[in-house]
């Protein structure tokens with residue numbers, strides 16, 4: 001049984017102004033997140049990612065649909081019951097949201113005090129958490145004495161305090177530099193692997209997805225337009241909108257501006273071929289073009305690595321007889337994804 005199940009979930013808000021119009025932030029989303037997943041939710045700004053997470057965290061009620069956490073329906077629950085559900089879900093934020101006036105120890109202890117833990121138990125749990133995130137020596141420091149990465153480690157320790165089964169991370173590394181991002185991602189990975197916590201990460205950063213996510217859902221205008229195994233979704237996105245989004249975050253696919261430059265510099269028809277780990281098709285592409293008597297030039301490319309599996313894109317400028325190019329591209333398309341950029 002899935003740990004989090006969403007069925008036909010929608011959330012609308014009144015649009016600003018005096019109209020009776022509604023903004024549909026989440027539109028008919030159905031999704032299953034299994035225990036142990038690190039589930040990435042990606043998409044352009046305004047796609048509805050944060051709203052979706054607020055619904056899962058029971059911070060706001062859905063307008064319609066069903067949300068089940070560990071088999072329990074949360075839509076329609078009363079505030080008191082929702083508080084119990086929220087204790088089982090930790091939350092980490094982009095801007096850390098620490099209490100500036102409290103020490104590191106005070107920040108991590110806070111949710112335990114709210115939950116009514118005994119003082120001695122709080123002390124022992126906080127010690128354990130600070131050791132886990134590597135901040136034992138900073139227990140007495142205040143947040144303004146910490147680096148961004150250290151602040152986020154405090155945020156993670158605080159989110160884990162009540163032993164939640166689910167951790168929601170909303171752009172948790174977006175305010176950090178690349179090196180610190182890797183450090184925080186490594187910690188999140190340990191949270192998942194060593195503590196068995198299921199993690200839902202909202203992000204627009206490819207690094208986050210390919211370092212830790214096992215599954216991914218792409219959101220666009222409130223809808224989940226594609227979801228599945230990270231490697232499958234990123235190496236061959238099916239939906240045009242996820243192709244566009246994925247194209248902006250992976251290596252090897254030229255942006256529209258880069259394409260304009262390629263067109264100026266290179267004569268011929270511009271085509272992009274996609275390859276996946278284990279494909280035997282790379283040599284075949286070149287053979288098909290050469291056997292058709294065509295001239296071609298590699299003009300752009302890149303390889304991506306997702307948890308040890310590689311996929312890549314090569315862009316070529318192909319020159320020669322038009323009909324011969326059509327025939328060769330049809331042959332290439334039989335063993336690899338090829339897109340002509342017009």
Ligand SMILES: Nc1ncnc2c1ncn2[C@@H]1O[C@H](COP(=O)(O)OP(=O)(O)OP(=O)(O)O)[C@@H](O)[C@H]1O
Nearest residue numbers: 013014023024025044045046047048049050051052
């Ligand atoms: N409380 C609200 N009242 C009215 N509209 C809202 C509210 N919250 C979100 N929206 C609208 O819902 C849509 C989705 O917003 P949301 O913040 O969930 O997107 P997002 O994908 O998380 O974007 P970002 O990456 O910028 O945070 C947007 O059009 C937003 O303006």
